[in-house]
Amino acid sequence: MERATFISQAKTDKVKRLNKVSQTFGYFLVWACGIGAIAVVFWIIGYVLNQGFQVINYEFLFTRPAGGVSGEGGISTTIVSTVYLVVLTLVIATPLGVGAGVYLVEYAGDAVKESKLVAFLVQVARTGVEILAGVPSIVFGLFGFALFVLYLRFGFSLLSASLSGAALVLPTIIRTSEEALLTVPRSYREGSLSLGATRWHTIFNVILPTALPGIVTGIVLSVGRIIAETAIFWVTLGGSFYLPQSVMHSGRSLALHVYMLASETRAFDKAMGTAAILIITIILLNLSINLISRRLTARISGTR
Amino acid sequence: MTPYQDQSMKKPLVVEIFTKVLAGLLGAVGLAAVLLAFYLLTAQNLPTVLQQESLLEFSNGYYALASFVVAGLVSMAARGLWRYRNWARMLLLSGLIIFILYYFITIIFMILSTIFAGLTLVPILSILRVVGMGLLFFLMYAGLPLVLVYLLLRVDQYFIESNRQREFIEVTVRYVLLGTALSAIIVVILIFVFTLTEAWDSIQTIGLDTMLLGTIWRPGSIIGTDRAQFGLIPMIVGTILSTFGAVIIGVPLSIGTAILLAEVAPPAVREVFRPAVELLAGIPSVVYGLFGMVVLAPLIRQIDLPRNTGFGLLNASIILAVMIIPTVTSIAEDAFRAVPREYKEGSLALGGTHWQTIIRTILPAAKSGILAGIILGIGRALGETMAMIMVIGNSIALPRPLTNNPLTLFLNTARTLTGNIAVEINYAAGAHRSALFFTGVLLFLMILLVNSVARLLLRSRKEA
Numbered sequence: 153m154e155r156a157t158f159i160s161q162a163k164t165d166k167v168k169r170l171n172k173v174s175q176t177f178g179y180f181l182v183w184a185c186g187i188g189a190i191a192v193v194f195w196i197i198g199y200v201l202n203q204g205f206q207v208i209n210y211e212f213l214f215t216r217p218a219g220g221v222s223g224e225g226g227i228s229t230t231i232v233s234t235v236y237l238v239v240l241t242l243v244i245a246t247p248l249g250v251g252a253g254v255y256l257v258e259y260a261g262d263a264v265k266e267s268k269l270v271a272f273l274v275q276v277a278r279t280g281v282e283i284l285a286g287v288p289s290i291v292f293g294l295f296g297f298a299l300f301v302l303y304l305r306f307g308f309s310l311l312s313a314s315l316s317g318a319a320l321v322l323p324t325i326i327r328t329s330e331e332a333l334l335t336v337p338r339s340y341r342e343g344s345l346s347l348g349a350t351r352w353h354t355i356f357n358v359i360l361p362t363a364l365p366g367i368v369t370g371i372v373l374s375v376g377r378i379i380a381e382t383a384i385f386w387v388t389l390g391g392s393f394y395l396p397q398s399v400m401h402s403g404r405s406l407a408l409h410v411y412m413l414a415s416e417t418r419a420f421d422k423a424m425g426t427a428a429i430l431i432i433t434i435i436l437l438n439l440s441i442n443l444i445s446r447r448l449t450a451r452i453s454g455t456r
Numbered sequence: 457m458t459p460y461q462d463q464s465m466k467k468p469l470v471v472e473i474f475t476k477v478l479a480g481l482l483g484a485v486g487l488a489a490v491l492l493a494f495y496l497l498t499a500q501n502l503p504t505v506l507q508q509e510s511l512l513e514f515s516n517g518y519y520a521l522a523s524f525v526v527a528g529l530v531s532m533a534a535r536g537l538w539r540y541r542n543w544a545r546m547l548l549l550s551g552l553i554i555f556i557l558y559y560f561i562t563i564i565f566m567i568l569s570t571i572f573a574g575l576t577l578v579p580i581l582s583i584l585r586v587v588g589m590g591l592l593f594f595l596m597y598a599g600l601p602l603v604l605v606y607l608l609l610r611v612d613q614y615f616i617e618s619n620r621q622r623e624f625i626e627v628t629v630r631y632v633l634l635g636t637a638l639s640a641i642i643v644v645i646l647i648f649v650f651t652l653t654e655a656w657d658s659i660q661t662i663g664l665d666t667m668l669l670g671t672i673w674r675p676g677s678i679i680g681t682d683r684a685q686f687g688l689i690p691m692i693v694g695t696i697l698s699t700f701g702a703v704i705i706g707v708p709l710s711i712g713t714a715i716l717l718a719e720v721a722p723p724a725v726r727e728v729f730r731p732a733v734e735l736l737a738g739i740p741s742v743v744y745g746l747f748g749m750v751v752l753a754p755l756i757r758q759i760d761l762p763r764n765t766g767f768g769l770l771n772a773s774i775i776l777a778v779m780i781i782p783t784v785t786s787i788a789e790d791a792f793r794a795v796p797r798e799y800k801e802g803s804l805a806l807g808g809t810h811w812q813t814i815i816r817t818i819l820p821a822a823k824s825g826i827l828a829g830i831i832l833g834i835g836r837a838l839g840e841t842m843a844m845i846m847v848i849g850n851s852i853a854l855p856r857p858l859t860n861n862p863l864t865l866f867l868n869t870a871r872t873l874t875g876n877i878a879v880e881i882n883y884a885a886g887a888h889r890s891a892l893f894f895t896g897v898l899l900f901l902m903i904l905l906v907n908s909v910a911r912l913l914l915r916s917r918k919e920a
Binding site: 171172174175178179181182183184185186188189190192193194196197199200203210211214215216218225228229231232247248249251252254255256259260263270273274276277279280281282283284286287288289290291292293294295297298299303319322323326350351352376379380381382383386387394395397398407408410411414415420423424427430431434435437438442 | 565568569571572573574575576577578622625626629630632633634635636637638639640641642643644646647650651653654708709710711712713715716717720721728729731732733734735736738739740741742743744745746747749750751778781785809810811812814815835838839841842845846874877878881882892893896899900903904907911
């Protein structure tokens, strides 16, 4: 009897030690993975920024690319083209996206009860958002190329590019607006409606301002996606390095410039400089999203 | 309740004068427009100013018609304004704002095209001069409208709206918003219609089986001869192999990181790690491609084998792996967090160590969520375009191992479905272009399938 307990005691000790070792090993593995992932982040960003800052100066930022295979010149026109592209895309996508979000959150519930047709349309609209969110960007590019560039004869232009880009960011804006509108407390709506405001007045003057930070987050996310997107603009924007004079002119976004420098010229240093500008912009956008969401949570927890 | 119950509201004299004068001016503009229309209809020898540089050849009749429409709108607004109707105020406001925006955009274009368009630096003084002139120009044209907008916004409370008008606005807004809600599905339908109609030609002339089973892609000889071939197998293989490589490299790393963030790491570490990993998702794909070209390609070239260029499937897989890390990590982490507390507590209470709990309890419980994350990552890898063009080498042949060792397959160059489209679409024509659109349709269907599997998994987990 005594002997048996002794053996099992030794066994459990051994198992415990083994468990301890395997736990340490597991922790080590997991930490290695995490640190590996972070190292990759810092390696890529650090390398690009380090190489990029060697060519960034005033001249690089304020003169246009010289063209040709040497890849000489700066990136001024590509910065301005990117800004035009972002603004125009958002002008198209934001009203559609926010409007869709408002309808799906504020009106869809009642409308579904009223008629079968509207209920069906709402279902279809939701499915549409889900499908659109999964479409790969080159397919958006093909679509823009077929519809805007060829069929509507807009050619390679800012207009074609921003219409295709708007299709890309539409699901992002719809989803974030929906989420933002859902966080607005019911009592706000009831209070405004009971004061005699109409539904549209309530939405425009009470609900949208309350949901604004969330909606802005969606818009900033979309800005990031447009800046980072290349494949769509490669087949719809053309690639002219001159400054576009109107929305019907071709242009070149920053990301497109990186691609063209890397694939058509030997100017890898200039490409790195442009990539560094892109990365800095993306980091700033991410920081601003964090700032907005932190302020948002502070405000929500403050009112409660 | 009368429709205009607060008609009797007392208005200050200033408001009274401002509104009536504005209405009078508008009426005058309307009258002028009518006169212009009649003049356009009757005059024989028109000044040529009206016909210069127009996109379409408009005759005088069209201009007269436009004048009549403008006159109608303006005089309606004038009458409404005279009677303090809110809709008239809104109409006027939107017209003014469009006018101001037009000049604003013109000025911005002007300023930017002087500062940024040159091959040399523009001196600071001339920048200041351009900006100053732009501002002056803007004030000259949009100054008065700006003041009017401000005043019209100030007199808000004296304008009235009937219940019927309110009802009308409500209903209009509801239908307009329904229209915006349908925009996404309309875009989806347009995508289907346009890619399919463009691809239909290739299905007709080349044939579905030839494209899906053919192993040779040779569009170059399309002109004149019938020897052009459009087999998509090399690209399908390239896409599958590079995605497979990305999963092999990226998924273990992502799941490890997710376990670290969800279970092991202290909050302070999490605060640093999570935004850093999320940053990976935002970095443009061309930057990854550039990194692959400049840094990874020379590293891979160190493996001393014949025909090893550094560009190819291995490079592409590594780049793709980095790109799917944020997707897989964040969804896997969510899945770990969604495991009920009781599972963990039960395992710990039975004497399991923390690590045993993670491996034997939390990991199996979060299985479907992790799988969904991996599948979404695959979806992202399948759709990646620009980075792939830059690092995979873009050869149109079916990738084969470089030596007898089958693993050297990954050192060979290849081409993905996405890359196939992007490389050739800008100059393709005829059946070739149509075949590229078919490539897009194929890719779209693949990703649709992958994403719906992931969505099913996530939904079943939510319901469970």
